[in-house]
Amino acid sequence: MIEKRNKLKKEKGKSFGAIRESRDSKDDACFECGDEMVNLALVGLDDEDTIRGITEDGLVESDASDSDDNSSEVNFINSDSNSINHSLDELTLQRHNTISIVEFMELNNENNELEKKNASLQKMISELMAEKTPSNNHEDLISDLKGKLTQLEGFNKLLLKRNDTLMKELSKLRAKIEARDVCLETFKIRDSISIEATQQAEKIKELEAEVAKLEKGMGKFVQG
Structure with a gap:
């Protein structure tokens, strides 16, 4: 100055x-x-x-x-003193924060390991994002599946219509079967009635024959 x-x-x-x-x-x-x-x-x-x-x-x-020069010199000296004190404080702090070479090497190795893990994680994230993002092939496959789904929906509607038709035909067949069963029951009753009538007629004939025998025996008894 x-x-x-x-x-x-x-x-x-x-x-x-x-x-x-x-x-x-x-x-x-x-x-x-x-x-x-x-x-x-x-x-x-x-x-x-x-x-x-x-x-x-x-x-x-x-x-x-003059006083301006003196004050400027004093200010310069004070600032220089403050700068020296600040530098001394920084040197003291650096001395307290100084680590050994072994510690530095250990920290450096840990940092390298962390960087490797970080790179591996970033690679995994990129692969997962690529899997989640549909490619052109995936889009084509999705479009094909949508087309097949539309066709299956059409086939399903046709099958439902056929099912309704078959259910109606089945109902008609059931009605016919029930009517046939009723007819069979009627025929069975008639057959049973005719069988019973035949059996009764045979019994009547047997009874008439016995009555005739009895009458014939009674006539012989009266004449004697």
Whole structure:
């Protein structure tokens, strides 16, 4: 910061260099005597500046160094001190956070294993997503199955109609069977009646024959 201020004063003093050479011939003597630092410092001063002395570093003290320069230097020093303190804190923190080479290698190996597992999981997810996403072949197969399903629905309707027709025909057959059964029962009754009548007629004939025998026997008994 001090070098920057001296540089500004040098640039400021260039415009007054010619005047100072005409006013003060001691400058040349200063160069000849080797007091180069003093001469360069004087070039950056105005005529109205009051020289208070020369510091141990060879810098000229004057009244022109106002409070702004002093405050800027103080601020620069404070900021530089804060920066140093911050750097020390960071170094201390880094020292506390420093790990050994063995720990670093172990963590690096674990990281590599995790990266491999992550890649494997991503591959599995991609395969699952590919299986869930229907391809063109799957779409063609789905369309074919839909067409077959439509045909099966049509066949099912035809079968239902045929089933209704068969059920009606079956009902008619059942009615015919029931009528036939009724007729058979009637025929059976008639047959049984005729059989009974024949048997009764035979019994009547037998009874009549016995009666005739009895009458014949009674006649012989009466005549005797």
